[in-house]
Amino acid sequence: MTDTRLIVPEKKRISRRSALKLAGTGAASLMGGLAAGPGFVRYAQAQSSEPIRVGFQVHRTGIGAAYGRWYEQTTNAAVKLINEQGGINGRQIEIIAEDDATDPGRGAEVVEKFATQHKCDVAFGTLFSHVVMGSAPRAGELKLPYYVVSEGHHVASGALNRYTFQPGITDVKSQVISMAPWIAKNVGKKVAMIFPDFAFGYDHRDYFSAAIKAQGGEVNALIPIPPTETSFTRYFPQIPADTEVIYHVMVGPAVLTFVKELGEHFGSQHPPLFGFIDSLEAVDLKSPGLEFLEGSYLWEAYPRFAGASPTAADTFYRGKVGVDANGASVADPADISTYSHMFGCWETLYIIKQAMEAAGYQGAGDKAKLIEATEAITTIPEGNEHPQGDKIFNGKIHQSFGHQNITQVKNGVGEVVYRTTIEEGLYEPEADYTKMPL
Amino acid sequence: MSFFPHLLLALLEGTVAAAVLALSALGLSLVFGVMRIVNVAHGEFFMLGAMLAWWIAKMVPGGPLAGFLAALMLAPALVGLLAFATERLLLRRIGYDPEATIVATIGLMFVIQQLALSVFGADAKPVAAPFTYRIAFPWFGFSGYKLFVVAASVALLLGAWWVLARTRFGLIMRVTQFDRETATAFGIPVNQVYAAVFVIGAALVAVSAVLIVPIQQAHYLMGLDPLLMSFIVVIIGGLGSIRGSVLAALIIGLADGVISMFFTPTLASIIATLAVALVLVVRPQGLFGVPAR
Numbered sequence: 001m002t003d004t005r006l007i008v009p010e011k012k013r014i015s016r017r018s019a020l021k022l023a024g025t026g027a028a029s030l031m032g033g034l035a036a037g038p039g040f041v042r043y044a045q046a047q048s049s050e051p052i053r054v055g056f057q058v059h060r061t062g063i064g065a066a067y068g069r070w071y072e073q074t075t076n077a078a079v080k081l082i083n084e085q086g087g088i089n090g091r092q093i094e095i096i097a098e099d100d101a102t103d104p105g106r107g108a109e110v111v112e113k114f115a116t117q118h119k120c121d122v123a124f125g126t127l128f129s130h131v132v133m134g135s136a137p138r139a140g141e142l143k144l145p146y147y148v149v150s151e152g153h154h155v156a157s158g159a160l161n162r163y164t165f166q167p168g169i170t171d172v173k174s175q176v177i178s179m180a181p182w183i184a185k186n187v188g189k190k191v192a193m194i195f196p197d198f199a200f201g202y203d204h205r206d207y208f209s210a211a212i213k214a215q216g217g218e219v220n221a222l223i224p225i226p227p228t229e230t231s232f233t234r235y236f237p238q239i240p241a242d243t244e245v246i247y248h249v250m251v252g253p254a255v256l257t258f259v260k261e262l263g264e265h266f267g268s269q270h271p272p273l274f275g276f277i278d279s280l281e282a283v284d285l286k287s288p289g290l291e292f293l294e295g296s297y298l299w300e301a302y303p304r305f306a307g308a309s310p311t312a313a314d315t316f317y318r319g320k321v322g323v324d325a326n327g328a329s330v331a332d333p334a335d336i337s338t339y340s341h342m343f344g345c346w347e348t349l350y351i352i353k354q355a356m357e358a359a360g361y362q363g364a365g366d367k368a369k370l371i372e373a374t375e376a377i378t379t380i381p382e383g384n385e386h387p388q389g390d391k392i393f394n395g396k397i398h399q400s401f402g403h404q405n406i407t408q409v410k411n412g413v414g415e416v417v418y419r420t421t422i423e424e425g426l427y428e429p430e431a432d433y434t435k436m437p438l
Numbered sequence: 439m440s441f442f443p444h445l446l447l448a449l450l451e452g453t454v455a456a457a458v459l460a461l462s463a464l465g466l467s468l469v470f471g472v473m474r475i476v477n478v479a480h481g482e483f484f485m486l487g488a489m490l491a492w493w494i495a496k497m498v499p500g501g502p503l504a505g506f507l508a509a510l511m512l513a514p515a516l517v518g519l520l521a522f523a524t525e526r527l528l529l530r531r532i533g534y535d536p537e538a539t540i541v542a543t544i545g546l547m548f549v550i551q552q553l554a555l556s557v558f559g560a561d562a563k564p565v566a567a568p569f570t571y572r573i574a575f576p577w578f579g580f581s582g583y584k585l586f587v588v589a590a591s592v593a594l595l596l597g598a599w600w601v602l603a604r605t606r607f608g609l610i611m612r613v614t615q616f617d618r619e620t621a622t623a624f625g626i627p628v629n630q631v632y633a634a635v636f637v638i639g640a641a642l643v644a645v646s647a648v649l650i651v652p653i654q655q656a657h658y659l660m661g662l663d664p665l666l667m668s669f670i671v672v673i674i675g676g677l678g679s680i681r682g683s684v685l686a687a688l689i690i691g692l693a694d695g696v697i698s699m700f701f702t703p704t705l706a707s708i709i710a711t712l713a714v715a716l717v718l719v720v721r722p723q724g725l726f727g728v729p730a731r
Contacts, residue, residue, distance in 0.1 A: 060560060061658075062560075065559075065560030066560075066561045066562070069560070069561065226704075230660070231451075231455075231654070233451055233580075234448075236578070237444050237578075254562065254654070256564050257655055264572055264580065265578050265579055265580075287564065288502075288566055289570065
């Protein structure tokens with residue numbers, strides 16, 4: 001290469017000296033800012049007027065981004081409301097959000113940052129189960145109360161630790177055992193399962209297989225799909241011809257492609273579909289190519305469509321979060337929310353509030369009291385604080401149990417055809433976290 | 439599903455995979471071949487093409503077809519513009535040095551990725567196909583648009599071959615590829631050829647992104663797959679040989695379709711990667727490449 005023509009004229013190029021000068025000025029002003037800036041102002045009054053710091057582990061990027069955006073919107077709405085109502089024990093909540101890139105390794109780092117750098121009182125908000133699995137052990141080691149909104153069975157299974165809770169959303173095991181009898185009775189008994197190839201999908205595989213067997217049915221094909229897959233047609237030949245129900249639960253950015261390709265493959269002559277709304281969260285049911293979903297059934301934790309007679313709490317919650325009666329953003333009707341999951345953030349924050357108030361939580365020294373107060377919660381009434389419905393909380397396994405909904409797609413709109421009782425989703429506790437040391 | 443329909447579906451999927459591969463590798467093959475540089479940001483040009491297709495389709499009224507046509511014209515132009523700036527401000531300043539180019543384009547890759555994230559957001563963006571037609575076989579249905587992508591891919595590849603083999607500009611490119619110094623001695627403005635090739639390579643990958651995005655979705659992380667697969671295709675096919683790239687794309691695409699359907703997609707990826715290793719060991723110049731002089 002002999003061409004040495006310069007795009008930038010010589011005199012404008014940055015010399016080493018000018019660069020050093022610039023860096024020096026920057027460093028000096030940065031240090032000045034640190035010493036005098038607002039970050040270092042100590043609270044003049046007693047410690048109790050300092051805000052309660054909630055570390056929010058959010059999937060802003062990576063495969064969970066669509067959920068993360070709505071988790072953040074819901075969280076901010078709930079925090080705003082709680083603060084307007086006087087906060088927790090008279091103290092405001094401050095959200096410290098950190099992106100975990102939907103990555104387990106990064107998740108553990110974020111939890112560590114919350115504990116050591118941000119000095120958070122609690123951490124909260126994780127959805128994707130592999131991130132929970134990656135982060136929870138670190139939260140336990142650092143003794144940071146960690147409230148996840150994940151659906152995975154890992155909390156209730158006893159695999160995690162005393163500091164990890166899931167009070168705002170039900171777990172997959174409870175969801176599938178409450179669905180199986182209805183599916184066997186109303187849709188079919190030979191089920192082909194399509195699920196994501198990681199912890200969350202395995203919960204579906206293991207607990208639904210067992211639950212449908214208990215109903216005299218069987219799973220005739222297990223089709224795991226890697227979470228980063230972009231093309232799905234190649235998996236569909238694995239669905240046996242005698243399948244009576246296609247059970248699908250997919251997550252990640254390609255969910256729309258997944259349902260579209262399912263439609264292209266089967267056309268109108270497909271076995272009945274029973275899907276978990278996860279396959280369609282943040283996706284418009286009226287998208288072109290999704291016509292074949294007409295008549296199919298969906299599990300929903302919290303029905304996206306308000307329907308003819310929504311509860312007062314549902315209307316209140318939708319208004320505060322900025323979601324219309326179709327589950328879309330008020331600002332943009334094409335922006336569909338992750339309605340069946342994000343309520344978990346709202347409800348979990350109210351659980352944290354309830355437990356902190358019961359424990360008389362003052363600061364980091366009261367973390368053990370906070371854990372015990374959370375474990376002591378038993379019933380959770382329906383209302384503005386818990387718009388999805390009433391719940392039972394089992395302190396031994398740190399997991400809540402609630403109502404589930406089965407929705408049928410009619411004219412591109414979901415309509416609830418069955419709402420389970422809480423009892424239909426109960427199972428024998430497999431662990432007792434309260435026996436673990438604090 | 440019985441054997442024959444199963445095989446038919448596998449071959450269809452494989453053909454589509456091959457077309458997608460050939461399309462995304464074409465631009466890289468050109469740049470790699472003529473300029474002898476590795477553009478790690480190639481996949482991000484693809485992603486940008488897809489993102490722009492989504493954005494343009496959203497802006498243009500008049501249904502998916504109008505949006506698609508507008509995207510097909512505008513997205514490659516915009517990506518080409520970015521490539522031109524890259525060539526002028528980055529590659530030319532480091533003298534097309536192969537090692538420096540890798541490092542610089544890795545940086546560029548992250549810059550483009552994060553810019554796309556901050557501008558367009560982290561959600562996957564669906565782009566409607568210009569037409570929807572479902573071909574109904576007795577055993578299964580298949581997207582008509584996917585077959586259109588195959589046809590478009592064949593047309594683009596033939597076009598690229600014609601330009602390279604039958605036009606004066608193609609001759610200049612081949613000469614520059616063959617021997618840069620001699621080309622300079624014969625009065626060929628090598629720097630301008632480089633700029634043109636880099637821009638055309640980026641525009642081509644943007645065209646393929648516009649074609650492919652309706653069967654996937656635009657997402658800021660989508661560039662990684664085309665990047666890796668393009669390298670596999672270009673290495674197996676041979677540097678700068680479009681014929682080799684097409685053959686490699688066909689082999690890998692069909693093998694991917696058949697193996698992933700009869701066995702597992704993971705096995706298909708393992709075999710593709712192994713094939714690259716084998717080619718590098720047994721025939722480092724690739725199937726149709728000329729050994730480095």
